[in-house]
Amino acid sequence: MRADRLVSLVLLLRQRGRLSATTLARELEVSTRTVLRDIEALSAAGVPVYAERGRNGGFALLPGFQTRLTGLNHDEALALLVAGSRRGAQVFGLGSALASAVLKVVDALPESHRDTAAGVAERLLVDPETDLLSRRVVADEVPDAVVARIRRAVLAGNRLRIRYAAAGGAPRWRTVDPIGLVTVRDQGYLLATRDGADRTYRLSRVSAAEELPEPARRPERVDLDRAWRERSTRFRTGGDQVAVLVRLDPARREDLVGTALAVLSEHVEADGQLRMEVTFQDRRHAQWALWQLAVQAEALEPRWLRTYLHDRAAAIVARYAVTGDPAASG
Structure with missing residues (x-):
């Protein structure tokens, strides 16, 4: 692990020039103390790293330094194979390997292409951590x-x-x-x-x-794709699933389809509203999904779901009823 980190440190300095210990620590996902120890180890091994003091100081390599430390290790090669999804690499525990592999690939490019690659990284962003509404995309946490x-x-x-x-x-x-x-x-x-x-x-x-x-x-x-489709189909058609009949604003169709397991039927009514029968994993799933759609959807069946949504809405109305000074309550 440390050998790979030292290679990554050298490649970062080669490609970006002078970098502070704080920046290096963030890129390598280690502490600044670890970065300083790694800098000392590189210097002792003959790598010409030098420090520049001052407000805009940092660490840099002597101009013209070349390295051949660009061979991909096993995990880095795997990371590149799943690099079509940066988060895919993250979920499979290959996030740091992917970052290291990309550094090596960029370093192996001819110098004329290296600047272009750096420009691409600045102009293209794949899978940011939040959407336009600043909602954080939460990935599974797996050690x-x-x-x-x-x-x-x-x-x-x-x-x-x-x-x-x-x-x-x-x-x-x-x-x-x-x-x-x-x-x-x-x-x-x-x-x-x-x-x-x-x-x-x-x-x-x-x-x-x-x-x-x-x-x-x-x-x-x-055939992993086929195996996944078969298991997905079994999951959607088994267990404690519930079917729900919904009257829906067409503008929210994709929201409903995105949360439901399957669409069993669908047609447009005379007033332009959609009438859809969809399935959910269980009662709790159905309750959550219909609540998200607020007044833009109406659960027609089953009765227990209508009762749940009515009672929950009534509780919200009671909570926010204007009866005096809100600060005096609670």
């Missing part, structure tokens, strides 16, 4: 050490023990045969089999993982 063990078992074809907590359940150990990893909307999933039956595990619910020495019982080849 790098845990996802690294899962990733190794998947790629090596070995069996895996995971400590997994199903929704609403206590965590317990399971031994599985891993098939592949999938990331969807910043959420990571492990596709596996257990005792021959298909299983799908959300990575954020895995608190520990152990790669076992015995080979996984799985086919030599797998």
Whole structure:
């Protein structure tokens, strides 16, 4: 890990010129104390790093210094393969490897192309952390050490023990045969089999993982896209799902479709409103989704959902009823 970090430090200085210890620490995701120790190690190894004092000071390499430290390691190569989604690399525990790999790729470019690459990085932004309304995009939090063990078992074809907590359940150990990893909307999933039956595990619910020495019982080849579609279909059509009949403002159609599991029927009424029958994972899912649509949707059926929305709205009205000085309440 430290050797890779030292390479990244050198490449950062080569590509960006003088950088402060604070900037280097942020880029390398370490403390400034660690950066200073790394600078000392580079100097001791003969890398010509020098410090410039003052308000705009920092660390830099002597002009003309060249390096051949651009070979990709295993994790960096993997990171580039999933680099179509920066967050995909993050979910699979390859975020730092991707950053390091990109530095090496840029450093390997001819000097005439290197400036162009730097310009591209300034002009193109993929998957920012917030949208236009400043809503933060929350990705699953999975410890790098845990996802690294899962990733190794998947790629090596070995069996895996995971400590997994199903929704609403206590965590317990399971031994599985891993098939592949999938990331969807910043959420990571492990596709596996257990005792021959298909299983799908959300990575954020895995608190520990152990790669076992015995080979996984799985086919030599797998169509992961097809396997995901099949499991997705089973998920949408099984379990405690509920069907809801909704009358909806067409402007909110995509919001409803984006949260529902499936659309069973849909037609336009005479007044232009949509009448749709959709399914949700369970009662709680349906309650949450319809509440988000406020007065732009009306749940026609089932009755329990109408009652829930009515009672919740009535409680809100009662809370904000004007009865005097609001500051005097509570």
